[in-house]
Amino acid sequence: MSKKQVYFNHDGGVDDLASLFLLLTMEEIELVGVSVIPADCYLEPAVSASRKIIDRFGKGEDLNVAASTSRGVNPFPKEWRMHAFYVDALPLLNESNVVHTLKSELPAHVHLIQTLEQSKEPITLLFTGPLTDLARALEIAPGIEKKIEKLVWMGGTFLNEGNVEEPEHDGTAEWNAFWDPEAVAAVFDTEIEINMVALESTNQVPLTNEIRNMWASQRKHIGVDFIGQCYAMCPPLVHIETNSTYYLWDVLTTVSVTPQSFIHSKVVNCYIEKDGVSQGRTILDEKGREVTVVNDVDRDLFFQYITALMHQAED
Numbered sequence: 001m002s003k004k005q006v007y008f009n010h011d012g013g014v015d016d017l018a019s020l021f022l023l024l025t026m027e028e029i030e031l032v033g034v035s036v037i038p039a040d041c042y043l044e045p046a047v048s049a050s051r052k053i054i055d056r057f058g059k060g061e062d063l064n065v066a067a068s069t070s071r072g073v074n075p076f077p078k079e080w081r082m083h084a085f086y087v088d089a090l091p092l093l094n095e096s097n098v099v100h101t102l103k104s105e106l107p108a109h110v111h112l113i114q115t116l117e118q119s120k121e122p123i124t125l126l127f128t129g130p131l132t133d134l135a136r137a138l139e140i141a142p143g144i145e146k147k148i149e150k151l152v153w154m155g156g157t158f159l160n161e162g163n164v165e166e167p168e169h170d171g172t173a174e175w176n177a178f179w180d181p182e183a184v185a186a187v188f189d190t191e192i193e194i195n196m197v198a199l200e201s202t203n204q205v206p207l208t209n210e211i212r213n214m215w216a217s218q219r220k221h222i223g224v225d226f227i228g229q230c231y232a233m234c235p236p237l238v239h240i241e242t243n244s245t246y247y248l249w250d251v252l253t254t255v256s257v258t259p260q261s262f263i264h265s266k267v268v269n270c271y272i273e274k275d276g277v278s279q280g281r282t283i284l285d286e287k288g289r290e291v292t293v294v295n296d297v298d299r300d301l302f303f304q305y306i307t308a309l310m311h312q313a314e315d
């Protein structure tokens with residue numbers, strides 16, 4: 001069986017970096033490109049952490065990491081963006097004090113265009129942050145559309161309440177969509193097949209203390225220890241869910257790139273609100289574009305699957 005070729009654009013959050021680690025361990029996937037957009041992160045530590053994760057957990061992949069030059073409309077909270085500094089500083093990623101994986105000289109959107117144009121096969125795009133780099137790539141080089149197998153995106157929500165709590169906004173949007181609503185609109189305007197993991201898709205996979213303790217008990221495995229250390233940076237879910245509660249948003253999205261018995265989806269039609277108090281809100285509408293959205297996950301099987309992947313990252 002030939003491997004699925006995947007290009008990964010992420011925004012340096014804890015679960016984005018955890019996703020990069022998991023992609024490197026998934027047998028069915030060949031990672032063909034990585035780029036980082038400074039949305040839910042600061043750029044330099046997120047690029048640096050990505051290079052170190054590829055060094056530490058890659059299996060000789062010939063990858064470099066491209067930095068984005070994109071800027072959002074609505075910036076992420078600083079406390080969340082700081083996480084990339086903490087991951088980059090983990091002793092586990094800094095044992096050798098040399099980094100082999102290079103930073104690309106190309107900006108992310110050009111790196112994406114080049115990777116698609118040079119590929120013989122269509123490539124699956126995995127985006128776990130805003131869609132700005134993809135929108136810019138499509139604008140400059142619309143021909144790449146036919147090289148895209150599909151887009152798997154973490155973003156949006158069809159619930160009445162999203163996870164944005166900002167002045168001048170009504171709270172109906174999800175953050176990745178809110179950071180750059182125009183980019184989502186531009187991507188929705190193409191013929192690209194889109195698989196979405198929305199907020200409701202991840203409701204069954206919050207980061208609970210039970211999960212943290214399970215990983216802690218298995219920390220003798222280097223991959224489990226790495227993920228446990230990463231998620232230790234996120235505030236725990238103690239009594240009630242809040243705006244800071246962490247879900248495995250991007251990890252679920254990453255795992256859904258290949259078909260899984262424990263992930264179910266449905267097809268809907270929708271559009272995105274581009275401005276005003278609801279900007280970034282994704283809205284169901286028969287006349288809107290078609291997307292496939294994950295609507296059911298078996299929580300236990302999901303955690304079993306990702307923990308098994310972490311076990312595979314032994315030396």
Ligand code: AGV
Nearest residue numbers: 013015080128175176243244245249
């Ligand atoms: O809206 C979810 C997206 C995902 O791509 N990100 C985090 C994931 O990487 C933004 C976000 C929402 N709530 C957050 C976020 C929180 N409490 N901490 C950090 N980031």
Ligand code: CA
Nearest residue numbers: 013016128129
């Ligand atoms: Ca993210």
